[in-house]
Amino acid sequence: MKHFHALGLGAVAALGMTALSMLPASAAWEPTKPVEFIVPAGTGGGADQMARTLQGIIAKHSLMSTQLVVINKSGGAGGEGFLDVKNAKGNPHKIVITLSNLFTTPLATGIPFNWKDMTPVAMLALDEFVLWVNASEPYKTAGDYVAAIKAAPDGTFKMGGTGSKSEDQIITVAFEKAVGKKMTYIPYKGGGEVAVQLVGGHINSSVNNPIEAVSQWRGDKVRPLCVFDSKTLPYTDKILGDLSWSSVPTCVSSGVDVEYLMLRGIFMPPGVTDEQVAYFVELFKKVRETPEWKQLMKDGAFNQTFMAGAEFKTWLEAAEATHKGLMQEAGFIAGN
Amino acid sequence: MFENFINLYHGFHIAADPFNILLMAVGILLGVIIGVLPGLGGANGVAILLPLTFSMSPTSAIILLTCIYWGALFGGAITSVLFNIPGEPWSVATTFDGHPMARNGKAGEALTAAFTSSFVGAFVAVIMITLIAPLVAQFALQFGPAEKFAVYFLAFASFVGMSKEPPAKTIVSMMIGFALAAVGLDMVTGQLRLTFGSTELLNGFDFLIAVIGLFGIGEILLTMEEGLEFRGKAAKIDPRIVWKTWKTLPKYWATSLRSCIIGCWMGITPAGATPASFMAYGVAKRISKNGKNFGNGEIEGVIAPETAAHAAGTSAMLPMLALGVPGSPTAAVLLGGLLIWGLQPGPMLFVEQSEFVWGLIASMYLGNVVGLILVLTTVPLFASILRIPFSIIAPVILVICAIGAYTVNNNVFDVIMMLVFGVLGYVLKKTNYPLAPLVLAIVLGDSAEEAFRQSLLSSGGSLGIFFSNGLVSTIMGIGIIAGIWPLLQIALNRFRRVAQPA
Numbered sequence: 001m002k003h004f005h006a007l008g009l010g011a012v013a014a015l016g017m018t019a020l021s022m023l024p025a026s027a028a029w030e031p032t033k034p035v036e037f038i039v040p041a042g043t044g045g046g047a048d049q050m051a052r053t054l055q056g057i058i059a060k061h062s063l064m065s066t067q068l069v070v071i072n073k074s075g076g077a078g079g080e081g082f083l084d085v086k087n088a089k090g091n092p093h094k095i096v097i098t099l100s101n102l103f104t105t106p107l108a109t110g111i112p113f114n115w116k117d118m119t120p121v122a123m124l125a126l127d128e129f130v131l132w133v134n135a136s137e138p139y140k141t142a143g144d145y146v147a148a149i150k151a152a153p154d155g156t157f158k159m160g161g162t163g164s165k166s167e168d169q170i171i172t173v174a175f176e177k178a179v180g181k182k183m184t185y186i187p188y189k190g191g192g193e194v195a196v197q198l199v200g201g202h203i204n205s206s207v208n209n210p211i212e213a214v215s216q217w218r219g220d221k222v223r224p225l226c227v228f229d230s231k232t233l234p235y236t237d238k239i240l241g242d243l244s245w246s247s248v249p250t251c252v253s254s255g256v257d258v259e260y261l262m263l264r265g266i267f268m269p270p271g272v273t274d275e276q277v278a279y280f281v282e283l284f285k286k287v288r289e290t291p292e293w294k295q296l297m298k299d300g301a302f303n304q305t306f307m308a309g310a311e312f313k314t315w316l317e318a319a320e321a322t323h324k325g326l327m328q329e330a331g332f333i334a335g336n
Numbered sequence: 337m338f339e340n341f342i343n344l345y346h347g348f349h350i351a352a353d354p355f356n357i358l359l360m361a362v363g364i365l366l367g368v369i370i371g372v373l374p375g376l377g378g379a380n381g382v383a384i385l386l387p388l389t390f391s392m393s394p395t396s397a398i399i400l401l402t403c404i405y406w407g408a409l410f411g412g413a414i415t416s417v418l419f420n421i422p423g424e425p426w427s428v429a430t431t432f433d434g435h436p437m438a439r440n441g442k443a444g445e446a447l448t449a450a451f452t453s454s455f456v457g458a459f460v461a462v463i464m465i466t467l468i469a470p471l472v473a474q475f476a477l478q479f480g481p482a483e484k485f486a487v488y489f490l491a492f493a494s495f496v497g498m499s500k501e502p503p504a505k506t507i508v509s510m511m512i513g514f515a516l517a518a519v520g521l522d523m524v525t526g527q528l529r530l531t532f533g534s535t536e537l538l539n540g541f542d543f544l545i546a547v548i549g550l551f552g553i554g555e556i557l558l559t560m561e562e563g564l565e566f567r568g569k570a571a572k573i574d575p576r577i578v579w580k581t582w583k584t585l586p587k588y589w590a591t592s593l594r595s596c597i598i599g600c601w602m603g604i605t606p607a608g609a610t611p612a613s614f615m616a617y618g619v620a621k622r623i624s625k626n627g628k629n630f631g632n633g634e635i636e637g638v639i640a641p642e643t644a645a646h647a648a649g650t651s652a653m654l655p656m657l658a659l660g661v662p663g664s665p666t667a668a669v670l671l672g673g674l675l676i677w678g679l680q681p682g683p684m685l686f687v688e689q690s691e692f693v694w695g696l697i698a699s700m701y702l703g704n705v706v707g708l709i710l711v712l713t714t715v716p717l718f719a720s721i722l723r724i725p726f727s728i729i730a731p732v733i734l735v736i737c738a739i740g741a742y743t744v745n746n747n748v749f750d751v752i753m754m755l756v757f758g759v760l761g762y763v764l765k766k767t768n769y770p771l772a773p774l775v776l777a778i779v780l781g782d783s784a785e786e787a788f789r790q791s792l793l794s795s796g797g798s799l800g801i802f803f804s805n806g807l808v809s810t811i812m813g814i815g816i817i818a819g820i821w822p823l824l825q826i827a828l829n830r831f832r833r834v835a836q837p838a
Contacts, residue, residue: 052386052673056386056390059390060390060391071746073539073745073746074539075520075521075538075539075540075745076520076521076528076531076535076538076539077521077526079535079538080535080538080539080745083535083538108526108527109521109526109527109528110528111528111535111538155796158794163523163526164522164523164524164525164526165525165526166526169526184793184794184796185793186481186790186793186794187523187524187526187790188790189523189786192660192671195660196476196477196659196660197480199477199659200477200478200479200480202480202481202794203794214680214682215660215680215681215682215683215684215685216660216682216683218680218682218683218684219682219683219684221683299680332526334527
């Protein structure tokens with residue numbers, strides 16, 4: 001009887017989903033062995049932190065009948081992880097979390113994969129980018145900083161970022177275009193390292209994600225100038241004095257016409273069934289309701305857009321085109 | 337500083353809770369097991385167990401996880417000494433003299449020396465953290481790419497000329513290491529290098545795979561050739577061996593002290609435990625009056641790297657807590673844990689979460705004492721493993737190595753690579769090419785190259801950046817002197833010979 005009950009619940013859940021309401025009610029699927037959670041990045045970075053938080057939330061609230069095992073496959077700017085998923089055709093016990101390297105890695109390195117080689121499951125959130133300077137610098141606004149860059153020769157100001165030909169450098173190139181002056185881009189291994197290099201004064205600015213630099217901001221070591229989003233962030237908890245995420249203006253409003261958001265999404269291998277995808281969409285919907293997830297969103301000042309199904313695919317198409325355009329302009333495409 | 341002591345006292349109250357002491361013992365034991373299994377390093381162990389700790393209080397959880405880390409640090413020495421297989425990157429230097437000691441029938445002495453020095457190194461580092469935590473965090477901030485490169489340069493330089501083999505062979509071996517380290521993604525340009533279109537090579541050559549193969553498999557091949565005998569078989573197992581060894585240790589205080597300083601410094605910068613262990617070994621060999629005997633089973637050659645590795649491993653916790661920069665892969669996973677518990681590592685952690693921080697620091701003191709007692713009682717046990725016939729133990733080692741190699745990236749290709757490295761290790765040993773420079777180059781080659789190119793990017797291509805301030809110039813200066821020291825010695829000896837014709 002218990003078995004039937006579980007089946008019934010699953011079917012109701014599947015029915016509840018608009019995208020999948022056409023499915024026969026008897027086909028609810030559940031994992032039968034531990035699910036591998038691939039992180040196409042190293043330990044300790046933003047994607048890894050999110051994956052491990054998800055693992056913790058799912059284990060703590062018993063949201064899955066089997067275990068979720070986080071595995072880092074960071075080789076070739078994450079290409080290793082994506083290829084692993086691409087080659088696991090039809091395996092429903094494998095999911096992967098993405099960052100912008102979903103689009104940038106195949107373009108920059110020529111490693112043969114594309115998001116269409118995998119099955120999109122859901123967008124969990126979008127990660128914001130903020131322009132940071134050292135708190136001891138005189139620039140109080142993005143305008144001040146831009147004026148200083150404009151007044152100096154090309155390459156005087158140093159921008160630190162994570163990796164090469166990745167989201168941070170794309171933003172830097174777009175920023176340079178908006179300002180009309182070249183900067184010196186210095187790639188580091190991880191976002192935390194970039195934040196510390198900024199505190200130590202080895203670089204002039206960074207485009208760290210909020211979560212990577214928030215603790216340095218709380219300690220009054222760095223200052224956020226503007227956020228690369230179309231509207232200001234909704235989080236009003238005080239971080240330093242009276243300042244909160246919501247008091248950081250958008251870059252566009254500060255005269256720097258650059259917007260960029262990074263996908264934190266979930267994909268599965270190609271060839272999995274709709275019921276299997278539906279199971280994970282439901283799982284992550286449940287995760288989003290937990291207090292731990294809400295806390296993570298608040299700590300990292302994430303953009304909490306959630307998407308699945310056709311809507312997600314449309315978003316991915318557009319994002320891929322944007323990345324291709326940005327990378328082409330910057331001359332980051334492999335073989336060029 | 338007085339305030340620190342009051343905080344520490346409160347910390348001890350939290351850490352000395354019976355449940356927490358139990359967690360320490362469990363953590364150390366798990367850590368030792370993890371350390372013994374090559375490949376299943378501290379980072380993996382901590383990552384696997386991290387979700388289990390979410391139901392505990394953050395202080396208890398971090399005590400359990402850091403104790404696994406201490407245990408893995410201790411455990412890494414065991415396989416290095418017994419089988420010439422470093423369980424962890426920072427135990428490579430321990431094999432240089434630790435394994436020869438085991439072959440000479442002194443496995444017990446080597447293990448005791450390794451464990452005791454580990455303890456001394458860690459303890460000194462914790463004392464340093466207690467006394468000067470804020471100052472140290474400030475110092476770490478001064479390290480940009482140029483300073484980091486200078487530290488790596490010093491590590492390479494203090495290693496040059498220390499092997500008995502001809503310099504040309506050392507250079508060949510080091511260059512093979514650099515070439516292997518270059519495989520995979522080039523961080524600075526974002527391009528793939530030397531992968532020849534193969535997807536297996538995307539990840540480059542993992543250091544652990546190379547080491548398990550070169551040392552572990554290579555050693556087994558050599559032993560097979562030499563008649564299927566463990567050369568350490570004659571080891572007499574004496575339960576009082578710990579005490580006997582302890583009586584000889586105080587006379588090496590100078591080596592210990594030097595290694596502590598090197599270790600603490602490298603841990604903070606944060607260059608990490610692995611370069612610290614190599615540098616300490618190199619320096620000890622240079623300065624010790626038994627230096628000529630290093631590599632043949634000299635106890636000082638075990639003390640130096642082990643002390644430094646643990647001092648570095650422990651002091652690496654400080655930049656993690658104070659700056660949010662992990663000093664090691666294990667620390668990176670711990671950092672992820674801190675965030676999940678709602679603790680933001682960074683400049684404010686010491687102020688806002690002082691109970692947690694001082695509880696952790698107190699647990700470092702207690703955890704290391706508990707760890708030392710636990711591992712020392714196992715010395716006779718582990719030393720007696722060598723009495724098991726080779727024909728039984730060799731397949732076991734092979735299987736453990738294969739599992740270890742697989743665990744690093746969950747990749748069967750790595751197991752094949754391990755065997756290839758094994759054959760390479762055998763060939764290099766037979767032809768008297770030193771393995772240490774190769775390993776050093778694989779471990780540090782990537783980071784050194786990265787720091788070098790980051791420096792040049794930020795200076796616009798000028799080498800002047802390596803002498804642009806007092807700190808970096810001093811480190812580079814010491815590095816250059818260390819690098820040309822063998823030449824200086826030769827010149828000096830010639831000069832003496834000319835001056836006093838015999």
